[in-house]
Amino acid sequence: MTYRGRFAPSPTGQLHFGSLVAAVGSWLCARHAGGAWLVRMEDIDPPREVAGAAAGILAALPAFGLVADEAALFQSQRTAAYDAAFAQLRAAELVFPCTCSRSQLTASGGIHRDGQCIDGNPADREPAWRLRVADVEIDFVDALLGPQRERLRESVGDFVIRRADGHYSYQLACVVDDAWQGITDVVRGQDLLDSTARQIWLQRCLQLPTPSYRHLPLVVDTAGNKLSKSSHAWPIDPAEPTPALRRALAFLGRPLPDLPVGADELLAHALIDFDPAQLPHCSGSSIG
Template structure:
């Protein structure tokens, strides 16, 4: 476990403006970093150009600034870090922990997409590279919100992709390499990534990298019941009343309402929230986005 001073991070993908669910994850990770007297970094995860929206990264950074969530140090951009990912991949290949895979999605349809052996009938000119997950691979960790989490990586995930067939880096490898390179001690993010954590811990073990602490925060759901980033309800957050909006998200994090005097200014709210935040109050269940908006609207009544 990490022994260095606390360093957290927020790592959005530039696929559109920050919505309330993204802001909740940013706010929670910022709070824990500030409460620990540590650093809070921002990393733009821009390794999937086909999904990027022009200007989205700049807009996301502007939104964070409007809500007073200012990072420490320079912004990191994954598109400029390919040499780090290549070095890690080469090490895994040399160790025999990674291999070229010529299987297509159609090849793996009968196994539910879970790869345990290559079944391609012909080689591809553009093979992917996968991690060779050992048989019986069981990864367990303690999440600060969800408690003990365990996964049979071989059966539930299989040999997962590190380098895609289109030449783009896979999220799991890039996130692990970047967290180590940036000295991240605590990963605080949305619960949609809870099942990715065992894969990342496995990679950290194989690469000899430290394993950070984890806390996975509740997701906000749209009216259709899907998480906001997959929903038509993923609208940009309203920055006209940043303290009010953050107080709504504060309540979604299970926190007791702050006194009205502490919510009159954004700096005052952030200072009070940092002092009062209690991680053990954070719920494990997903929360409708309407609850966040309701909490923001009634903030003045508490």
């Protein structure tokens, strides 16, 4: 299949340096393979969204030379597809309603493994819906980190795919949209490595293809904390893109000569002799 990659930010803040690294890494891999690079806005959690963030991210990416090959997909417009996937899982009896509180799951370490609600689903509360997880090992080979294995029932248990407020989970939306967009290769940060086994299980339940995964090292601050919008990581300046782009490329092992060139030229230079296998493996590198 022709390579199809994607960058999928959530509009919980403006583009910051850690997100730029993920975007550049996924773009480099797609262009190296001669494939398509898409942008998907994961705007399915309205309480966490920041007004104007989606538009700001989409406006910033081209300033850094990161131009998508198709129009951006907004998950907020994909509810019907998630409804259909949920109905498929429900018809197969792979999901169940659950009103269990965190305190009720304390004895099991916060993990639900019963395949049914232990709270009894009282009528005065809207339930979340959990996906039943079988006692199987999920094995996959990360293209950067090598073989991975997780016994999902022990580590995560039956996990929520639709919340009590009616919003679908990141896991379900991501799986449905990766399949619908024909994504063959997922390049993203190592903070999402622990989501991969859950997504593979969902793919199996929905009879969807499993893409290749490559998890990039995370950018942290000098205190060792991951840069994220939720931790108020500093945004980057699309009006002056080359300093941040140079730093992102250097973080990904593509240091460039100090030439007075723009973003497009920097990315073109970074693609020369680029090898995805030589991307850095170690997570938690500091930008100083």
